[in-house]
Amino acid sequence: DTGVSQDPRHKITKRGQNVTFRCDPISEHNRLYWYRQTLGQGPEFLTYFQNEAQLEKSRLLSDRFSAERPKGSFSTLEIQRTEQGDSAMYLCASSTITTGFFTYEQYFGPGTRLTVT
Amino acid sequence: GNSVTQMEGPVTLSEEAFLTINCTYTATGYPSLFWYVQYPGEGLQLLLKATKADDKGSNKGFEATYRKETTSFHLEKGSVQVSDSAVYFCALDGNNRLAFGKGNQVVVIP
Numbered sequence: 096d097t098g099v100s101q102d103p104r105h106k107i108t109k110r111g112q113n114v115t116f117r118c119d120p121i122s123e124h125n126r127l128y129w130y131r132q133t134l135g136q137g138p139e140f141l142t143y144f145q146n147e148a149q150l151e152k153s154r155l156l157s158d159r160f161s162a163e164r165p166k167g168s169f170s171t172l173e174i175q176r177t178e179q180g181d182s183a184m185y186l187c188a189s190s191t192i193t194t195g196f197f198t199y200e201q202y203f204g205p206g207t208r209l210t211v212t
Numbered sequence: 213g214n215s216v217t218q219m220e221g222p223v224t225l226s227e228e229a230f231l232t233i234n235c236t237y238t239a240t241g242y243p244s245l246f247w248y249v250q251y252p253g254e255g256l257q258l259l260l261k262a263t264k265a266d267d268k269g270s271n272k273g274f275e276a277t278y279r280k281e282t283t284s285f286h287l288e289k290g291s292v293q294v295s296d297s298a299v300y301f302c303a304l305d306g307n308n309r310l311a312f313g314k315g316n317q318v319v320v321i322p
Binding site for chain 1: 216246248254255256257258261301303305307308309310311312313314315
């Protein structure tokens, strides 16, 4: 299967701990996105990369959140000093850039479900 | 900013019934519009898309038409199956990100 993969699928942590999630995009995709989804809501955009450059991070929820994509392939999302309000599904997506009409499709991974106790 | 509004509440219907899920949007410019589906225990999957006004996206018997005059992108299927039970999200792209609606749970009863 060559889809987007995420690891771990589930993470339970205690409040105050740091957590890191990994996303492996579809190999030929140069864009990678992170979203957060809380219960009963649609995904909410957090940040995105084009190759290794992080082009938008103003929507990261606080300075406790950070993301990297050091070699333009996989990406990590870290949450420091977790809080109960961070409990959510964290989704990764990837896409390629099309020429012309600039339309792209984002392909999503299965998500990492974070529970902060 | 860009936003998507979906009709409130879950949708429960019988097999072979007609399905409509309403979606309206607010956006600057001319975004592309999407419907994503999330089956139980699975990730989001692209169901269909439309890139400009009056385009009709279609897939697996589902259709949606990009209506610029009413800023809508309603999803329809003429005869649903139990296997269509899922959560459906309307989304638009703008500024290099997707904006999603809250989603609608669809339950199809045999």
